[in-house]
Amino acid sequence: MRKTAAIAVILTIMAFSLMPALGVGPPTAPSGGPSPYGFRDAGPAPPNLTVTGVIYVPLRNLPLIFYYAQAVSAPGSPLYHRFLTPGQVRELFYPTQEFNETLAHLRSYGLRVLLTAADSIIVFQGQAWQVERAFGVRVDIFTNGSVSFYEDVGPVAKGPWAYPYVSNAAMLVFDRPQFLLTAREAAAVLSRLEGVNVSFPLQAYPMTALAQAYNATALYSQGFNGSGVTVGVLEFYGDPTLSQDLAYFDEEFGLPPANVTVVPIGSYNPNLGVITGWALEEDLDVEAVHSMAPGARIVVYVASGELPLSAAIAFIDGQDQVSVLGQSFGVPEAFLSSLGWSFFYYNVYLSDVYYALGAAEGITFVASSGDGGGMGYSAGPIGDVPYPASSPWVLAVGGTTTYISGDSSLQTAWSSMGFDQLLQALGGSTGGYSAVEPMPWWQEGVAPAPPQGFPYGRAVPDVAAQASLFPGSLMVGEGNQTLVVGGTSESAELVVGLLALLAQASGSRLGLIAPLLYGLYSSGDLDAFEPVAFGYNVPWTAGRGYNLVTGLGALNVGELAKYLEAGAGPASGPLAEVLVNGNYTAFMAPGQPVNVSVNVGGPYASNCSLEAYVISLEGVAASATMRYNSTLGLWEAELTAPSNASGVVYVEVRGECGGVAVRGLDEAFLGYFGSAVAPVPLYPYAPQLGMPVAVFPVSPMGNMSFSVAYNVTVLEYRPLNNTYGQVISVPAMGGNVTELHFNASPGYAVLWLRGPVYGFVPFFIGSSLQYYFMVLPQVFSQPGSAYPGGWVLIEGLPVPPVETLFIPSSEVSGAVFWAAAYGSNVTAELVAPNGTVLSEASLPMTYQGYYAGLLRVPQGLPPGYYLVVLRSSYNSTGAGMDIEGYGVGMIYVAPGLRASVQLFPSALPEGGGVEVMANITYPNGTPVRFGLFSATLLPAALTGLYENVSYSVEVPLQFSDGVWEAEAYLPGPSSIGNATYYEGSYGGEWAVVVTGEGAWGDQLPYSSAYAWLGRNVVYRGVNLTSGFEASGAVFEDVTIMYNGTISWSLMEGLVRVVSSRLTLSYVDSPGVIVAVNSNLTLRYSTASALILIDSRARLEYSDVGEVIVGPRSNVSVALSRVGKVVNGTAWSALTNAISQAELLGLSGLESMRPQHVTPRVITTTPIQGVTKTQQAAALREVRPGQGWTLTAAVALSLVALAVMIAALTLTRRKS
The missing domain is CATH 2.160.20 (Pectate Lyase C-like)
Incomplete structure (x- = not known):
């Protein structure tokens, strides 16, 4: 049911959260410097406020960290799988003296040390005045009117540290799990619908059943179950009932008791995990790992919500206890520029450093790619992928939809529903190109080059595993509840368990496994992967080869284990030990000389042809040919740090020595970070009225620069050809506070800082149609698909530009914002890949307070992917302009399926069981073996309302012996059976409506049979x-x-x-x-x-x-x-x-009783004396459109008897 008032409140909160940042007129610079994401600086914190801070003491020999991360992980390297020991790590990288000096400094000001990690990270606590004295900063409070946090501002006193991070802003992004999807969320979406037959075919498998999809059963048969391997999962807050939930899960699904250890990182208050949702996430993560690797030991690291990510990863590196670490969370890159440099440095750049350090130790870091599809976390594809999945030092795991039928399985991409609703969890597997991290060398030549206007970013994901809710997986949560779940939270942890099996089988840790995987793929060793060739996530599609929905595909660990034996695999050649400016390259300034030296080693060390490059998000930003220094035995080159590039860059060496390829890279940050106060990410603006821009360049040492020159560029996304194009570019200097006035088409855009300042902010031009609009197929499932002659349901509400909040409407009382939200003309179009409009629909405003309508799919449309384009327009005399909106979704069109349905028996008492048997076929008569089909039980008189109850009363069908079948129970005296929606006891005729979707997006929207249910007498x-x-x-x-x-x-x-x-x-x-x-x-x-x-x-x-x-x-x-x-x-x-x-x-x-009688079937009368297998065989002979099928069976049989029976078919539909 629509709640118009609730939507209005949400719109009000969203709109007015902008006001502190924007003000009524042009924004002004905040008193304490740039503030994150719509927050304003409310002034100094109370002196006695207890605050927590983190300080980083720079690690030594940074280029060596990145070198070892690659060298010990790439097949063909002399150091392959010779991982660094804790002693070697300490000797090479730990700044022990500076670390001790910093500890002494903190204690001298009365600050309490809570945690230390890797002799380089210190977590401390004290009152605000103590922190201000210790570091010369000021601690301020930032608020957006409803949420507040503290953060240090101002210059930092010099010391052996980089600078402190005194802030609890991390709680804004880690306060709740983002990538956990339950059936409740999907049912909540469906419950909004009224009067339209959209069915909900829900089904789930035990996670243990997924092992066959990844060929883990081959390793089980050899005795490998993860024993002797320790893996970890990183969580926040905690789970007070983890042990009992896991014990129930093990008992329920026949697993041995799990060996689990909980290790807190910082303050530990597990009851907070219940109210934040992290307790359920922790249950799922541990259960998923345990399902794939039942013998592995699992360490649950539970971080305090106020800590930056780098502190947690440094702690795990320092412990060096786990071979694999799973991370079921992420921060969409779209928000990073608005969260500020301190957040970026401590949660992104330093996390990269510690991920690389852990890889050098042999730890494989795994992260969820996200559940928002290709543009559900951003205003367009740029900014959609989350960190840490976008880190090149982390294995990013996307989602698949896994169908299991007996001992067979099939995997397709976990696809979008049809529209990536903003910041929701039903967008499918998130993928795309990073706007933070450039593409690493091991992806080049495998991942496709980015389209025009996209950054040359790291491609996400790398691999994929089960994440769909259609069908979903079974888990046990708090209170021993069995839940149906999905999301890339699950897929990432399934891969953690699979990697534990590989570690046991190979007898070694795996480290940074990505170079091995991409090397296998590029060399044609594809049997290590289960290809995923169908699906989409808007705008990307799956297909043969690497794709931005499922990456390389799902892992076939039974085959992959063979390549790990004795260091087998494609030889990548020696890894270049890239040293930059001696051995410290955390930061590079524009115009700075960059001295690159490489120690290749080996018999061909002096017989090389090498080039040095600076690789940025723009591609190659600088290059130079390397020369051999025979005195030092090094290859050397000098470059100049470019001023036309900024952000995370790689200093990369490419070439060959003696005919063998040589690669290697070092990571650094180039230039300045552009902290953006405005525009606010993902908000709609009307640039014709003046879009606010407030950007403040910050140096890597945290100091604001007022003299650096750069360009502010606006790019618009063009969905029809999936490219970005420039709209406007203006020069800027230092802290830039202004308004941009320009004309542009409505839709998706990104403000991109070019030159020596890095930063970007995705936003909407005109009304946003991505906040509340949904595009739903007749079968509520993923992929979102339709059949020729069918339709998709579209409903929602536009969110007008924020500037219109301050313009009085001349048409209605209130602001133009509200008039445009509820008074726009909204239309939808089905658009072919070549841009041809195939059908159109008007979406009128309904009495529930939202726009809704059906978009028809024309007959005869060939199978393929089609865009759904939404447009809105409001002619505002108050604003003196047309306020337009634009949004885009995608559906897959495929021929509809056919089915004949029978029930055995056709009459039964209350509480009786009925067997549903459905012969479901493709149009050519071929049986459908994989898909998601279910039966909805309801009184025959209510069949027109089946969509309102299908999500709560459906019974899943299983494929067996050529027929889809299920056993269901109707209401009875002691049980309401599979009709949980109904309060009372219903006698009379009941219907079984079968709906669903095949694995390739073919829909079965409605097929039915009927049974007679006696009352409870x-x-x-x-x-x-x-x-x-x-x-x-x-x-x-x-x-x-x-x-x-x-x-x-x-x-x-x-x-x-x-x-x-x-x-x-x-x-x-x-x-x-x-x-x-x-x-x-x-x-x-x-x-x-x-x-x-x-x-x-x-x-x-x-x-x-x-x-x-x-x-x-x-x-x-x-x-x-x-x-x-x-x-x-x-x-x-x-x-x-x-x-x-x-x-x-x-x-x-x-x-x-006569035993020889075999009545012919008129409707669904049971065939006496015939076995279930024979019944199935007989049913397979009934093809759609032939024999006794559906209501046509009634019509054909009764017409043959007498015309008068036609009236009967109107009152009693039997099949």
Whole structure:
């Protein structure tokens, strides 16, 4: 149900959170320097406020850290898998003397040391005044009106440290898990829909069942289960019930008890994990690892929410206890420039340093790529990928959709629903090009070059694993609840478990595994991967080869283990030990000389052809040919740090020595960091009215620069050809506070700082159509797809530019913002890849307070990916302009599936079980083996409302012996079965609606069959004369002496009708009916056998397997079918058999049921004496459009009987 008031509140909060940053007029520079993401500096913190800070004492020999990270991890290197020991790390890199000096300095000011890591990170605590005295800074409070944090501002006193990070801003991004998706979130989206048949085919597998998809079973069969390997997961806050949740999970899914150790990093308050959601995340992460590697020891590192990421990674490096570390979180790059240099330095750049250091020790870092698709975390594709997945020193894991059928499995990309709604979790596997980290050498030649206007960034993801909710995975959360989950939180930790198996199988840690994986792929050793060739995440699509949805594909660890044996794998050649400016390259200033020296080593050390490069997000920013210095035995070159590039750069060496390729890189930060106060990321602006820009260049030492010159450039995203193009570029100097006025088409844009200042801010031009709009297919599943002749549902609300908040509307009371939000003309278009508009739809405002409509998919459309383009327009006289909006989604069009559905039995008592059997095929008749199909149980009268209940009452179908089948239970006296949506007890006709989607996006939107459900009244072994329920009851082994009608009921066993004038209407009798001295009429009924003694029977529109006509009896048949009529001799044999029984008791007849009768199926009457396998085989013979299928079966059979039965099909739909 739509909540208009709630949406209005959300819009108000979102809109007015801008006001402190923007003000009414042009923004002014904040008093204490740049402030993150819509926050303003509220002034100094109270002197006695307790604050926590982190200080970094620079590691020594930084280039060696990056060198060893590559050299010990790349096959062909002389140091391959010769990982550094803790002693070697300490000797080479730890600044022990400076570290001790810094500790003494902190203690001299009364600051308390909470944590130290890798002799280079110190976490301390004290009052604000103590911190200000110790470092010469000021601690200020920043707020956006609802959330506040503290942070140090001003110049820093010199010392053996870089500078402190006194802030709890990290809690803004790590306060909740971002990449955990449960069925509740998906159901919440579906619950917003009204009056449209959108079904919800939910299904889940135990995570242990996923092992076959990655060929982990091959390693299990060799005795490898992770034993002897220690892996870790990094969490925040904690989980107070982890041990009991995990014990229940192990018992539920047949796993051995897990060996788990919890190690806090900083303050440890696990109960906070419950209210923040991290407790559930921690349960999932540990259970996913344990499912793949049941023998591995798992260390759960729990970091305090106020700590920067680098502190946690440094701690884990210093412990050096784990071989693999999983990270199910990330910060979208779109927000990094607005979070400021201190945040960037301590959470991104230093994290890169410690990731590389851990890789040198042999630790493999793994991170989730995200759940927002290709543009769900940004205003367009740039800025969408999150950190740390975008770090080149981390293995980024995207998502797949995994279908399991028996001992077979199939993987496709975890795809978008059809539209990447902003900051939601249903966008599918996140992928794209980093706007922070350049592309490393091992991705070149495998990952495709970025399209025009995109940064030359690291491609995300590297690999993928199960992450979809359709079907999902089963986990156990707090309170021993079994939940259906998905998300790249799951996929990352599944890969952690798989890497534990590989570590055990190879007898070694794996370190930075990416060079090995990309090397295998480029050399054609593709059997180490399970390719993923179908799916999309808007705007990227999956296909053969590397793609920005699933990377290289899923791992085949059974095959990958063979390449790890004895150092096997593609030889990459020796790794260049790149030394820059001696041995320290954390920062480079524009115009600075860059001296590059390389020690190649080996027999061809002097016979080389090498080039030195500076690789930035612009590509090659500088280059020079290297010369051999025979005196030093080094190859050398001098470059000049470019002034037209900035941000994270690589000083890279490429070439060959003696015909063998040589590569190597060192990482540094070039130029200045542009801290952006405005525009605010992901907000809509009207640049015609003046878009605020407030950017402050900060040096790597934290000092603001007022003299550096750079360009402020606006790029617009062009979805139809997936490129970016420049709209405007203006020069700027130092701290820049201004307004930009320009004309541009509505849609997605990014403000990009060019030159010696790095920074970018994605935003929307015009009304944003990505906040609240949804594009949903008829089957609520992923991928979002449709079939020719079908439709997609589009609904939502535009968010107008923030400037319109301050312009009074001349049309309605209030601001133009609200008039445009609720008064725009909104349309949708289905657009072909060549830009042709195939169909259009208007989306009117509904009474629920949102725009909604159906966009039709034309008949005859060929299979493929199509764009869904949304447009809005509001002609505002108050603003003096048209306020337009633009948004884009994507769907896959495929031919619809066909199905025939049968139920066994077709009549049953309350609480009874019914077997659903569906023959689902492609249009050519080929059976569908992989997909997601389910059955919704509901009263037949409510079939038009099935979309409102499908997410809570669906029963998943499983593929078996060529047929999709499930067993469901209808409501009964002690259970409501699979109809949990219904409060009461419903007798009468029930429907089973089968819907779903095949693995390749082919939809089955609606297919149905019907069953009769008796009420909660069962008569067994009694005599009935009057006062009984004559409708909607079950009669079993009873004697009936009654004049009247029994309707909509079930008769089982032996039912005797004695001295009665009885009509059976809509009765199903799989047993035997014996009529004695009675007039019996069967109308619209079925019976297995009917025996007449001194009786007359009339059959109208009924189906009877066998009628035994005794003495003084007769039967008349009108518009009915009878399998066999028996007279004379058969009757004599029957009477002899019961000669010793009383006529009215008829006790011996129970053993005399006809066993040879096989009634032909008119509707869903069960086939007596036929096995389940034979039933399935028979059902496979029924092709869509032929035989008795769906409601067509009723129509065909009844039309053949009589025209008058057509009226029956309107009131009773049976199949």
